[in-house]
Amino acid sequence: MIDMSPNQAPTLAEKTAPAETTSAIRLRGLRKEFGSVVAVEGVDLDIAQGEFFSMLGPSGSGKTTVLRMIAGFELPTSGTVELAGRDVTRLAPFERDVNTVFQDYALFPHMTVQQNVEYGLRVKKVPRAQRRERAREALRTVHLEGFESRKPTQLSGGQRQRVALARALVNRPKVLLLDEPLGALDLKLRHAMQTELKQIQRDVGITFIFVTHDQDEALTMSDRIAVFNTGGIEQVGTPSEVYEKPATAFVAGFVGTSNLLSGDSAEAVLGTRGVFSIRPEKIRIDPDLSQPAAVGEVSATGTVTSTSYAGATVRYVVALDVGGQLSVVRQNAGAPLELADNRVRLCWRQEHNFRITE
Known part of the structure; x- marks a missing residue:
């Protein structure tokens, strides 16, 4: 003005x-x-x-x-x-x-x-x-x-x-x-x-x-x-x-994309029961299963079941070994990872688990 x-x-x-x-x-x-x-x-x-x-x-x-x-x-x-x-x-x-x-x-x-x-x-x-x-x-x-x-x-x-x-x-x-x-x-x-x-x-x-x-x-x-x-x-x-x-859970699913971990899967990965939201972009995907999670992180292993290329990002869907699945969004800062049907480790920081009401 x-x-x-x-x-x-x-x-x-x-x-x-x-x-x-x-x-x-x-x-x-x-x-x-x-x-x-x-x-x-x-x-x-x-x-x-x-x-x-x-x-x-x-x-x-x-x-x-x-x-x-x-x-x-x-x-x-x-x-x-x-x-x-x-x-x-x-x-x-x-x-x-x-x-x-x-x-x-x-x-x-x-x-x-x-x-x-x-x-x-x-x-x-x-x-x-x-x-x-x-x-x-x-x-x-x-x-x-x-x-x-x-x-x-x-x-x-x-x-x-x-x-x-x-x-x-x-x-x-x-x-x-x-x-x-x-x-x-x-x-x-x-x-x-x-x-x-x-x-x-x-x-x-x-x-x-x-x-x-x-x-x-x-x-x-x-x-x-x-x-x-x-x-x-x-x-x-x-x-x-x-x-x-x-x-x-409705807000987590409607506003953006969110993963929900609950029941036995939540207990196996997070060590506690309840319903937790984790945003896909917060998760790091690593094809090296021997690479451990860093201090302050949680991790889960699984198999990539689908890959969706979207230009600036790639979305991976991973079926967890403990049950359930998580979506992961990875920026294409370099060449996209070709991970179809690959075994991977997923890692994310503890503070990115957010407990929600059902």
């Missing part, structure tokens, strides 16, 4: 900067029923001011329904939704200081970019000169200066996504809700927009609540993540907490 002298008007970031308060969003006992189907049950959640917060989960896990209840598009069967300390549970969407960006962007094809961004202000009867300036400011924020006169059909997917974002930001909401807004983009553009969207959030300083089923997307962009499953939250934490210390 460019520094301004004291005589200049405040920037969009300054206008939308959150006031000092407890939480941007506070959910308590949130439940939603659709007939006999319980889509959301017992969700309690606090989202801080200025936080980039992601709701991550598979289809049908309840994350989008929670987002729609925050937006006011769905009314809870029970429970409360608070926005900056104000109970908005029964208020209509236009009575809440939030805006939503959808996956399909919902731009008006007959309007220019400028007109699309101005539309919400026009409905609110903001004077023409003021709404024009605010729209241009929002377009500068998303790096679309010079695109004001174009129609949506003349834009790329990433540009249309940024127009939808500018249209939401121009209203200066306290909270911006994003319902899988990158889902329609190709992989390369999606990765580029992840970085750009996070930077925009930092620039404007408002709370973003981002719904996605893409684990890499959530890990890349979020300050914190709530992992949803069957209508409830399995874990809330920073990306590193959710990945390195999964609270449940």
Whole structure:
């Protein structure tokens, strides 16, 4: 952002900067029923001011329904939704200081970019000169200066996504809700927009609540993540907490790839019973069975049953002699190891065993 002298008007970031308060969003006992189907049950959640917060989960896990209840598009069967300390549970969407960006962007094809961004202000009867300036400011924020006169059909997917974002930001909401807004983009553009969207959030300083089923997307962009499953939250934490210390077997399996050791296999390898998560990239694979584990490491022997080459990495699946199997990811810093059907020793550090609940 460019520094301004004291005589200049405040920037969009300054206008939308959150006031000092407890939480941007506070959910308590949130439940939603659709007939006999319980889509959301017992969700309690606090989202801080200025936080980039992601709701991550598979289809049908309840994350989008929670987002729609925050937006006011769905009314809870029970429970409360608070926005900056104000109970908005029964208020209509236009009575809440939030805006939503959808996956399909919902731009008006007959309007220019400028007109699309101005539309919400026009409905609110903001004077023409003021709404024009605010729209241009929002377009500068998303790096679309010079695109004001174009129609949506003349834009790329990433540009249309940024127009939808500018249209939401121009209203200066306290909270911006994003319902899988990158889902329609190709992989390369999606990765580029992840970085750009996070930077925009930092620039404007408002709370973003981002719904996605893409684990890499959530890990890349979020300050914190709530992992949803069957209508409830399995874990809330920073990306590193959710990945390195999964609270449940579901989180370990859904967020990235994880090995689970349990029962007799865990006792044979780790010397204790329980369910333990070990990430594949933490494991070292060695075709020399005579090479012992280092101090502070545990080890297991087995046979490589499959090898998958993925360019930068190779994934090996190893059937353990004590039962069960482990996946190993090895960086291709040199030539890939040709280990199909080979006997190998797997070693990893003790601290990379993380006990989880089933």
